[in-house]
């Protein structure tokens with residue numbers, strides 16, 4: 072493992088691992104060769120995609136790294152169906168769609184576009200639009216997996232194992248490629264950003280919007296929340312971020328924002344939803360005159376980049392802190408709860424440590440990120456994460472929703488998961504990877 076590969080020892084959680092060697096296979100046969108070699112030499116394998124994960128899942132333990140970035144081909148079956156190799160990232164996939172399948176889109180939209188298809192499937196990743204479009208597994212018809220016995224299986228939705236590969240975090244086998252199904256692009260996409268002074272109004276607004284049932288072709292596909300601290304943090308870094316520096320600052324007197332995206336086949340159908348959103352916004356003290364409404368592709372992209380900057384800026388701060396206090400790494404919540412949004416937001420309003428809160432508000436799935444400034448605050452943040460996770464567990468929430476467990480959330484996952492859930496994972500691991508070759512330190 073030469074020095075020049077040191078960037079592969081870490082993911083975006085900033086956890087740093089160790090490895091003896093790394094490979095970048097270009098074909099199924101080369102992957103098989105690597106796995107065979109590692110098996111014969113009792114070497115464990117850490118599988119990597121884009122290393123954009125934030126729970127240390129692709130951070131190596133030791134031994135070998137199998138990186139998928141050279142498995143980057145896309146094969147078109149027809150306008151709506153593609154076979155995508157695991158190392159293709161979302162940026163490249165979207166560029167390909169722009170060129171080759173202009174009228175179609177892939178509704179799976181984690182905001183980090185360097186994430187690979189293999190990484191998205193293995194991490195159980197989702198994006199803002201999953202509020203309407205649902206889980207990635209709905210748009211993936213088959214996954215081809217290489218197991219540690221060197222068998223290569225194409226799993227379709229009928230196979231019991233198909234759903235288990237989602238969120239398997241590299242533990243069950245190497246995802247070689249996926250057959251994905253595209254959707255027809257909506258004719259009209261609009262985005263509206265509402266501003267709020269306090270969290271109570273944000274909650275009132277979100278709870279009301281969640282109840283909306285539309286009878287036309289128009290639908291609300293996502294609701295993304297950013298709190299004041301998140302917006303302030305982005306403002307601090309904005310001038311150096313080319314993709315968002317042109318976006319205006321939020322209107323004076325307002326602290327928080329909610330971005331809503333609407334998709335529709337018929338433009339007039341949007342009117343009913345917009346009228347409804349305006350009424351609910353006014354009821355919750357948002358000034359609709361200053362709401363931002365956009366429908367041009369470039370403006371929609373800008374808003375998405377702004378939302379993405381929330382997570383990016385957290386990572387920049389953590390990286391900076393890590394150069395001063397090496398033990399520090401990313402600490403964030405990935406909890407979702409059907410109910411109790413307002414109570415959750417109150418509990419997430421931590422007073423004595425710098426935090427930022429953003430996320431998918433209509434799914435009650437908010438990411439609270441801690442930005443500790445010293446070791447004491449770092450330890451305190453870990454304790455708070457534990458307490459908030461227990462609270463969520465007792466309320467019937469999910470501790471892990473889209474980022475995975477990896478190595479960093481193992482302890483809390485094991486404390487909060489049902490025993491049967493852990494037993495199930497152990498059994499599948501034992502059945503599929505008896506010698507514990509693949510990603511041996513993830514999840515369990």
Ligand SMILES: Cc1cc2nc3c(=O)[nH]c(=O)nc-3n(C[C@H](O)[C@H](O)[C@H](O)COP(=O)(O)OP(=O)(O)OC[C@H]3O[C@@H](n4cnc5c(N)ncnc54)[C@H](O)[C@@H]3O)c2cc1C
Nearest residue numbers: 120121122123124128182187189190191193196197241246
């Ligand atoms: C700024 C930022 C924003 C983000 N936004 C989102 C978001 O909106 N939604 C979201 O869900 N996540 C988000 N993430 C987290 C991350 O981007 C996702 O988890 C992503 O899917 C990881 O993909 P990757 O290719 O980088 O995987 P990696 O980080 O390389 O690996 C992640 C896990 O997948 C396994 N894996 C990777 N490839 C394979 C394969 N071919 N076969 C088997 N296992 C494999 C690895 O072993 C590891 O356990 C964000 C991260 C950042 C840094």
